[in-house]
Amino acid sequence: MERKQFLRSLGAGAAFALTFPCLHGCSKDEIDGNLEEVPTGVDFTVDLTSQEAQALATNGGFILKNLVVVARNLQGEYVAASQVCSHESYDQVRFVNQDGGIFYCDVHGSRFGQDGTPLNKVDSKPARALKVFNTELDGSLLRVFE
Numbered sequence: 001m002e003r004k005q006f007l008r009s010l011g012a013g014a015a016f017a018l019t020f021p022c023l024h025g026c027s028k029d030e031i032d033g034n035l036e037e038v039p040t041g042v043d044f045t046v047d048l049t050s051q052e053a054q055a056l057a058t059n060g061g062f063i064l065k066n067l068v069v070v071a072r073n074l075q076g077e078y079v080a081a082s083q084v085c086s087h088e089s090y091d092q093v094r095f096v097n098q099d100g101g102i103f104y105c106d107v108h109g110s111r112f113g114q115d116g117t118p119l120n121k122v123d124s125k126p127a128r129a130l131k132v133f134n135t136e137l138d139g140s141l142l143r144v145f146e
């Protein structure tokens with residue numbers, strides 16, 4: 001069965017739903033995430049030997065803590081950014097293994113470099129930088145701070 005026939009067999013409503021999922025008009029109920037404030041006054045440590053830091057044992061891994069994405073980039077360095085997206089404040093920013101490692105929000109597809117620079121524009125609003133944080137390693141303690 002060809003795509004056109006398949007869509008026709010589903011009916012117009014289902015075909016639209018399959019073809020145009022959530023075109024920037026998603027209601028809050030359809031989005032997997034919460035609206036949050038960008039974290040401020042960030043200063044915490046992560047014990048890299050602890051259970052919570054397990055994902056940081058491998059390059060490309062990340063954890064979420066205090067609305068911050070703490071990641072070990074593909075070169076093995078630690079980077080951190082706000083989990084709260086600069087686009088519409090959903091807490092869905094994650095570190096992904098794309099283009100050498102970027103921060104990505106799947107709500108509307110915003111992409112950010114590891115320094116927070118916006119890499120794309122998802123609507124007519126100006127793309128804003130993602131807040132990033134400093135990291136400092138002292139033995140097995142990783143400090144994340146502003």
Ligand code: FES
Nearest residue numbers: 085087088105108
């Ligand atoms: S909230 Fe829109 S891309 Fe993140």
